[in-house]
Amino acid sequence: MFRFLVRRILGAAVILLIISALVFVLFYAAPRDPARIACGKVCTPETLELVKKNLGISDPLPMQYWEWLKGLFVGRDYTSYGHCDAPCLGYSFQSREPVLDTILDRFPTTISLSLGAAVVFLIFGVGTGMLAAVKQGKALDKIASSASLIASSMQIYVVGVFATYLLVDQMHLLDRASYTPFTDNPGKWFSGLLVPWLVLSLIFTANYTRMTRSQMVESLTQDYVRTARAKGLSRRTVFFRFAWRGAMGPIITIFGLDLGVLLGGAIITESTFSLQGLGMLSVKAVGTNDLPILLGVIMVAAAAIIVFNIIVDAVYALIDPRVRLA
Helix, strand or coil: CHHHHHHHHHHHHHHHHHHHHHHHHHHHCCCCCHHHHHHCCCCCHHHHHHHHHHHCCCCCHHHHHHHHHHHHHHCEEECCCEEECCCCCCECCCCCCEHHHHHHHHHHHHHHHHHHHHHHHHHHHHHHHHHHHHCCCCHHHHHHHHHHHHHHCCCHHHHHHHHHHHHHHHCCCCCCCCCCCCCCCHHHHHHHHHHHHHHHHHHHHHHHHHHHHHHHHHHHCCHHHHHHHHCCCCHHHHHHHHHHHHHHHHHHHHHHHHHHHHHHCCHHHHHHHCCCCHHHHHHHHHHHCCHHHHHHHHHHHHHHHHHHHHHHHHHHHHHCCCCCCC
């Protein structure tokens, strides 16, 4: 296990390094100059050069990238900001605030949105898929399969507007989407995120329903499941101890990927409900060519996906004894 984790961590570091380099190159190729944007409407060549120096973008691209990379481990000195302690992701070109502080300020919103939606689509998606597999070919199976196909074709920005209009504005059943820190008011935190949770989990629930049903149907036909039945074990024991464990491996793998992507920023959902998380932060950063913010969000998203992949591989081996990390 230890050797496996060391290999994966080293591989993750290489992947993150490549991703950060690619983002730098792509941003450098953009036609808009962030220094000119920050300089304002009345901008002389001398002022422009000073702004570039203050923002740390007066050097060639390789030197800029090296300074940013070095700042992650030993910190970095800025002309106008002073010393930035490690891990330093730089300062925003627009707000002039530390990137790490900005991300940490937005991260709780994205975590609350992602984990809440994950709980919803796991409970309803996996549960409905298991019921459909047990009732294969019957009315419940057909209804669940048809509903999942319809739900998977829907778009979040359409469902979000419709759900807000129907459940909030017309029927007054739920509160309008908002974010309140859990430590401030748990009840308001829950009620403010309930509509975004339901909307974000809709498509995922449909996908997990179809995937769980498919895996369970296949698992129920395996030889070891038939052998367990032949030994006289109860249907409940056979279903949960043998068939369910065999079917959960691929589902856990996909869940790790989905959760990593969600933690990186549910852009469409946050934009639909005006939730100030990492998704909205990245959209604004793209529009203003704010490289430090954009790079910071991308690195957080990439790290989340990689970390959850490593965790999923380890959990996969615990659930399915046929899998060995070696």
